[in-house]
Amino acid sequence: MLKTSLKQQWPPKYDLQYQPDVNEKYWYKDIETASKEDLDELILFKVKNVMKYAYEHSGFYQRKWSKVGLHPNDINSLKDFEQVPITTKAEVREDLEEYAPFGSNVCIPYSDVHRIHGTSGTTGKPTVFSFGKEDWERIAHQHARIMWSFGMRPSDLMFIASPLSLYIGSWGALIGAERLGAKTFPFGAGQAGQTEKAVSWLKEVKPTVFYGTPSYALYLAEKAVELGVDPKEFGFRILFFSGEPGAGVPSTKKKIEDLFGGICIDSGTMAEATPWMSNTECEHRTGVHLWQDVVYTEVVDQHSKARVPYGQEGVPVYTPLERTSQPVIRYWSGDLTTWTDEPCQCGRVYPRLPKGIYGRIDDMVTVRGVNVYASLIENVVRRIEGLGEEFVMVVTREKIMDEVTVQCETVGSRDENELRQQISKELKRETGVTFVVELLPLGTLERTQFKAKRVIDKRNFKE
Numbered sequence: 186m187l188k189t190s191l192k193q194q195w196p197p198k199y200d201l202q203y204q205p206d207v208n209e210k211y212w213y214k215d216i217e218t219a220s221k222e223d224l225d226e227l228i229l230f231k232v233k234n235v236m237k238y239a240y241e242h243s244g245f246y247q248r249k250w251s252k253v254g255l256h257p258n259d260i261n262s263l264k265d266f267e268q269v270p271i272t273t274k275a276e277v278r279e280d281l282e283e284y285a286p287f288g289s290n291v292c293i294p295y296s297d298v299h300r301i302h303g304t305s306g307t308t309g310k311p312t313v314f315s316f317g318k319e320d321w322e323r324i325a326h327q328h329a330r331i332m333w334s335f336g337m338r339p340s341d342l343m344f345i346a347s348p349l350s351l352y353i354g355s356w357g358a359l360i361g362a363e364r365l366g367a368k369t370f371p372f373g374a375g376q377a378g379q380t381e382k383a384v385s386w387l388k389e390v391k392p393t394v395f396y397g398t399p400s401y402a403l404y405l406a407e408k409a410v411e412l413g414v415d416p417k418e419f420g421f422r423i424l425f426f427s428g429e430p431g432a433g434v435p436s437t438k439k440k441i442e443d444l445f446g447g448i449c450i451d452s453g454t455m456a457e458a459t460p461w462m463s464n465t466e467c468e469h470r471t472g473v474h475l476w477q478d479v480v481y482t483e484v485v486d487q488h489s490k491a492r493v494p495y496g497q498e499g500v501p502v503y504t505p506l507e508r509t510s511q512p513v514i515r516y517w518s519g520d521l522t523t524w525t526d527e528p529c530q531c532g533r534v535y536p537r538l539p540k541g542i543y544g545r546i547d548d549m550v551t552v553r554g555v556n557v558y559a560s561l562i563e564n565v566v567r568r569i570e571g572l573g574e575e576f577v578m579v580v581t582r583e584k585i586m587d588e589v590t591v592q593c594e595t596v597g598s599r600d601e602n603e604l605r606q607q608i609s610k611e612l613k614r615e616t617g618v619t620f621v622v623e624l625l626p627l628g629t630l631e632r633t634q635f636k637a638k639r640v641i642d643k644r645n646f647k648e
């Protein structure tokens with residue numbers, strides 16, 4: 186049995202002053218190292234409560250479940266829970282339009298709404314989220330607990346190098362670090378000239394933790410070198426990432442660690458599944474742990490939607506277990522991953538995604554019948570000597586044959602023919618597909634201060 190009293194109440198009330206001793210490895214040892222049975226019991230307790238709550242308070246879930254004759258009382262095991270219908274982004278968008286502007290899934294009175302956030306809306310209409318104050322505090326608390334697991338402590342200073350805008354990543358990092366008692370430096374990103382300023386601030390202030398996207402960290406390093414500064418001079422102990430898959434890609438992880446000299450931590454689910462740190466690596470960096478008592482994560486088959494066994498590929502489906510302002514039950518991520526329950530050195534019982542999130546269903550293109558992920562290309566491009574960090578994969582169709590071109594930039598003076606051959610050979614080995622390699626001078630491809638677009642599919646399937 187878990188010693189914790191947290192199983193007795195839902196929504197959980199956390200002691201917001203609590204903090205482990207700085208030398209303590211775990212925030213809540215009894216949960217993080219519980220037996221599988223005890224952990225499942227705690228998850229089931231939360232699953233049942235969040236479902237009951239959603240059924241009583243959310244118009245969206247009342248209608249959705251009534252349509253299929255589902256009542257929360259039907260759910261008596263985690264196996265039963267696998268039968269609960271998936272929630273998709275399209276459904277949420279429809280609901281937001283019908284019940285504009287906040288949708289019918291807000292379960293608290295408008296007067297109790299504390300924060301409004303949204304997706305950055307790169308495709309389609311942005312999605313709106315409402316958070317009550319208690320949810321916001323619980324998110325901060327759980328984020329602090331997870332940040333503890335990769336070694337962050339109150340003595341740290343965290344530099345936040347991502348936009349402080351609708352984007353919830355930055356705010357989740359900020360409030361987690363604050364709850365942990367660390368100092369924060371919410372610098373932001375995306376303004377003209379801001380990266381040059383970042384370089385000089387970092388040299389002066391020397392924060393110990395970096396938060397941002399991997400592509401931005403690489404851009405920052407490139408800028409620093411251009412300005413004659415070695416990124417190691419910043420002195421980051423930990424570089425912590427979300428928003429993009431890169432930090433889980435082995436060659437990118439290595440590159441970041443080599444460039445900056447700190448450890449590179451992969452993290453993040455999606456804004457809708459906040460607290461989004463529920464997928465985060467511990468200090469051992471063996472792939473993200475699924476913090477199952479915070480957000481219950483299932484990996485399911487892309488087509489049948491049935492849970493896949495450990496070791497297999499599927500799509501993560503998320504259920505945040507403590508949200509009362511806007512519950513989300515079995516949310517379809519559209520991401521691709523494989524999972525494992527093999528133990529990690531840290532002793533936590535949570536399953537892991539050993540390769541992190543390595544693709545999205547839509548960041549993957551099928552070329553001549555083979556699935557090609559942008560992250561596979563990234564792994565090759567970033568380990569080859571003589572190439573810059575940026576790359577784009579372009580897919581075209583000439584008559585009936587797909588052609589896939591990788592565009593990358595050269596640095597240094599390697600022979601271009603030899604370089605082209607090496608890239609082509611390694612890409613073929615990694616993906617099974619033959620690529621056309623296009624080498625460009627450094628600085629040709631678009632730089633990103635946020636999330637990079639790596640796949641351009643120019644095929645027209647409608648003709």
Ligand SMILES: [Zn+2]
Pocket residue numbers: 466467468469471474529530531532533
């Ligand atoms: Zn671990």
